[in-house]
Amino acid sequence: MPAESVARPQLAYDELQAIQKELDKCMHCGGCMAVCPVYATNKTEADVARGKIAVAGAVLEGSLKLDDPEVVDMLFNCLVCKSCMQSCPTKVDFGRIMLALRAAIVREKGLPWLKKAIFSTLKHPELFDRGMKLGAALSGIAFRKVGENGIAPRSPFAFVGKAVDFDENRWLPALAPVPLRDRQPELVKIEKPVARAAFFTGCSMNYFYPETGEDLIQVLKENRVEVAIPKKQACCGIPVFVHGDLETIRELGRRNLDAMEATGAEYLITGCGSCGGAWQHEYKEIFATDPEYAKKAEYWAARTYDISAFLLDVIHYRKPTGKVEAVVTYHDSCHLKKTMKVSREPREILKDVPGVTYKEMANADACCGSGGSYVLTHFGTATDIAERKVNSVKDTGADTVATGCPACMMQIFDNLHRFGGEQKVRHYISILAESYRNEQSS
Amino acid sequence: MIDSALIQKLREIVGTGNVLTSKVNLVTYGYDATADVPQGRPDVIVMPTTAEQVQQVVNLARRNGVAIYSRGAGTNLSGGTIPVEKGIVLSLQKMNKIVEVDAENLTAVVQPGVIIQELNNAAAKHGLMYPPDPGTVTTATMGGSVAENSGGLRGLKYGVTKHYVMGMEVVLANGDRVRFGGKTVKNVTAYDFSNLFVGSEGTLGIIVEITCKLLPAPKYRRAMLATYKSVSDAGNTVSAIIKAQVIPATLEILDNMTIRTVEDFAHVGLPVEAEALLLIEVDGMAEEVVAREAEAVVRCVNENHGNLRVANSDAERDALWAARRAALPALASLNNTVVLEDATVPRSHITDMLLELRAIATKYKLTMGTFGHAGDGNLHPTILADKNNKDEMDRVHHAVDEIFAAALRFGGTLSGEHGIGIAKMKYLGNEIGETGLDLMRTLKNALDPAHMFNPGKLVPFPKKEEAEVSHAR
Incomplete structure (x- = not known):
């Protein structure tokens, strides 16, 4: 047999x-x-x-x-x-x-042909990568600059986009001209490291928010952690898995598991709840019957941490002393809180930053309406959900809304302007990184 | 009959987006939260946004001989919203405005689709509360809970929904809109229509606005948990507390089966050998009074051989409440079907009823845990069974028959708070007799002669008469 x-x-x-x-x-x-x-x-x-x-x-x-x-x-x-x-x-x-x-x-x-068209590029990270870089180069033509590092579709593209709710009121972060993983070496070395961690950047941080990724790396360095950033890592696969594409997430998962294994790291760090959730849960589930990858998935699931949990619970991080004058509220990303069970840690970090006044918003763990691609397919409902979130943010009187997920950052950024919020949107790790940076200037 | 012309008219009344006809939608309005009852498939779901639209839908339905099942969030436990005879499901969830909170008169005016918790949130801004507290407070609508006369965990001290409804506006079967009651504490003008429509389960008319009473929210509270080696010690404690003239806001009981299951499920540190557990909470506006009441409760527990834990902080209170909160989920995790009853007895018979329930479970070899509102004599015997096992389900049905018979024998009632709906209709005559049934039918026929509103619920009609009625349509 x-x-x-x-x-x-x-x-x-x-x-x-x-x-x-x-x-x-x-x-x-x-x-x-x-x-x-x-x-x-x-x-x-x-x-x-x-x-x-x-x-x-x-x-x-x-x-x-x-x-x-x-x-x-x-x-x-x-x-x-x-x-x-x-x-x-x-x-x-x-x-x-x-x-x-x-x-x-x-x-x-x-897969419906449209989704097939979108997701087949993900199977070939090099191709996807090139597409995203091309998008970044083109974004200067198709989009006009709005706000601080934001873009909105330019006419006549806005006109075309209107049919799919992608109009001139849509604010998106600009694609980075050089993605995070191209900016960083594969191993960020440190003298006498206390640990070696692999950083799974995820796509949003790689292509849209490389500065956030650099902030995360900086925080790890400040805490004497050596950071491996393997170039072979790909998308976590959650965006295709939610569309039922089991085959692609398995392929991406294998690639990622192999890439991380090669780093020899003791921990895997994420700054995105969906990516971290994939490493902690989904890979284990989709490979449960796989003779080779079941073990690898188990191994990394037990070593995956959101950066906040890693700082607080694993290495007992160095409290920052640089001042960051800001009134900050925190939005719980669904997958960070509900999948990775991380909600206390980012708040503690924010409260540890000198100069930060922390304000809790009502229904902080209510969804922002992003849902990855849900916002593209169900724009009306997603925007209605986002309006409730924006109102919660505004009610706090905060000048900054922090969160732990790049997709939430995009969605909140887009909708703050739509519903009259003036707040800055930041990953909580960037506020900590700024505090560390300010230590040197004071 | 419902045809495409009628659907088109409904769309003209409430707007195209508020008429649902897809197969998926029809499936999702065929049930409510009740286990072990037949499901239905309506012809159409209509979501009106104004009282005028409700009137127009009622007129249209009446002229076409179509049934209307009004529905809030569909969380009731008696099959009350199931569309058993096809027709229109009238979902009132989009009529969800809080019209006003009047802190001077301690009243609120709400549309039927307002969720109870939303009213509480609005009232809390004025230091007020809407006391009825069913387990579904974060999902159930005001309209649904008024139509079902919901109870909850604060019944002993604060009463139930009917004690807080001061007036309403209702659409009748003839299409008229009628208002009665209002903001005054006293009102003896006309019949007490509010109390007729509270608990009418959607069979007499459609509630489109509710005026309700609010209370100042208590400032202090004290939670305690007592465990007992015998059920009668727990029962005697309940009697002793009342006799000591303390009326706790909450006085809940869990039996041994429930205690063991909760401990297995949630690991909250309960002694699994305990035969019964009481969760007691006293509250009030004055710290001193609350402390004195708590002392009296401690005495009653000690005198009746209870083992007491007192909460000294909010965190400790949450820990005590965790056991009660876990009761239903823990029991429900044991099997795929949760038959949750609410037979209720006079408080003084609580021990007798608990022992009787245990005997019934043994007799029919069923898994049954009992918890509930000891202070109200309102128990929730909860049977866990496998819906795919016909023999077991037959035994469940026999056991339920005996549970109701026992409740009535002790001078109690079929339903403390879940309502009759379709689940308990066949037992109704056992409690109110033939004359009671006649009165029910007389009222129903007077207000809804064509039996358009929620047919097949609450009011049992003999088959023959039913045929005549449908002919008369």
């Missing part, structure tokens, strides 16, 4: 029937309605986990078809923010249900 046919535990991502047990856990109490950002906007049952679980049940029993356009639409009208999972009394793993259904659609129908 060939080795492959040995019975292995069924993965819900590979076999839809395996989610029946998860569906049965739901007692349809509707508790998810209290926290679902999509439901808060649209107020219909099909928005919320309970409704989607009922539809999944109907699909499994055969009264609805998985590839029915109505069903597909409903499945993708979810940010996979996992807020519902935090308050679920019976701990239904809704993220798993959602992604298993999306993977099943892809298995049955193939």
Whole structure:
């Protein structure tokens, strides 16, 4: 008997029937309605986990078809923010249900051509890389500069973009002319290091926010941590996984696991909740039945930390003494808080910075509406969700909103201006880095 | 009958985006939070945004002989919102404005789609609260909780929904909109219509606005947790506390099965051998009074052989409450079907009822944990079963029959707070008798002669008469 046919535990991502047990856990109490950002906007049952679980049940029993356009639409009208999972009394793993259904659609129908066009470039990081660099070069032509390091589509591109909600009111961070990983050596050496950490930059930090990535590296250096930044790392794969593309995330995951293994690092550091979540959870799940990569995924899952948790709980970081005069509020990125369970640490770091006045906002852990590509596919709902976030930010009277996720930074940056907020948007690590820098000037 | 012309008219009334007809939407409005009841599939879901739209929808439905199931968040536990006979689900969730909070008169005016917690948040800005506190406070709507007369964890001291509804505006079956009651503490003008529509479960009319009473929020509170080696010691403590003239805001009980399951599930440090547990919280406006009441509770617990833990901080209070909060989730984690009842007995029979429930569980070899509002005599016997096991589900149904019979034997009631809906309709006559059923039917026929509003719920009609009625439409 060939080795492959040995019975292995069924993965819900590979076999839809395996989610029946998860569906049965739901007692349809509707508790998810209290926290679902999509439901808060649209107020219909099909928005919320309970409704989607009922539809999944109907699909499994055969009264609805998985590839029915109505069903597909409903499945993708979810940010996979996992807020519902935090308050679920019976701990239904809704993220798993959602992604298993999306993977099943892809298995049955193939990726829609549009998504295929977008995501096939991700399988070849070099190609993707070139595309992003080209985008950066072109952005000067297609976009006009707005605000501090922001761009908005320029007419006539704005006119074309309007049809897909991508109009002149849309503020995006400028693509960096030189991405982070091209700016940095593969190993940032330090004298007498206390540890060696590998930095998984993620795409947003690499292409949109390289300065944030440099701030993170600087903070590690300040704490005598040697930083490996392997050039072979690729996208974490979450953006394609949420579209049901299991094959691509597995390919990206293998590549990333191999790249990190080669660094000989003891820890893996992320500055993005979605990337960190992939390393802590998703890789373990998608490789659970993989004879070679299951072990590697387990190994790195146990060594992955958000930078804040690493500083506070692993190396007991050096408290900064440089002054940063700012009134700061903090937005919990969904995947950082709800997947990686990091929410106390960034706040502690912010409060440790001299000169920072910390103000907690109402509903700090409510989703900002980004959801990766959700904001592109459901612009109206995403913007309504963002307006609530902006109002919470404005109510604090803060001049800076900090968060721990580049995608949230983009979404909040875009919507602050749309809804009249004047706040700066920063990764919390940049505020710490600035404080370290200010030590030298004082 | 619902055809495309009627759907088109509905779209003209409420706007295209507020009429849902897709297969996905029809599936998601076919259930509520009740286990082990049939699901339905409506023809259409309509989401009005004004009272005038509700009137127009009612007129249209009446002329076409179509049923209307009004619905809030669909969190009830009696099958009250399930569209059993097809027709229109009228979701009032988009009528969700808090019209006003009047701190001078201690009242609020809200639309039916306002979520209870949102009203509490608005009231809190004035140091006020809306006391009814069902477990679904963060999801349930005011309209739904008024229509179901929800109870909750503060019933003993603060009462239930009906004690806080002062007036409302209702759309009747003939399309009229009628207002009654208001902001005055005293009001004996006309019949007490508010109390007729509270708990009417959507069978008499559609509530489109509610005027409710608010109270100053208590400034001090003290939480305590007592465990007992015998159920009767816990029951005697409840009686002793009341006899000592202390009315706690919360007086909750967990039985041994629930305690063991909670400890297994949440590891909150409960003694698994305890036969019963009481969670007691006293509150008030004066620190001294609250302290004195807490002392009295401590005495009652000690005299009845309870083992006491007192919370001295908010964090410690949260730790004590964790056990009660985990009760339902912990039990629910044991199997795929959670049959949650709310049979209620006079407080003095709480021990008898707990022992009776245990006997019923043993007799039918069922997994059952009981927790609930001991101070109200309102217990939640919770049966965990496998919906795919027909034999077990049959035993569940027999056990439920006996639970209701026992509640009535002790002078109690079928439902303390979940309502009758479809789940308990067949037992209704056992409590109110044939004359009671006649009165129900008389009222229903007078206000909704075509049985357009939420048919098949709360008011049982004999099959023959039902046929006549549908003919009369």
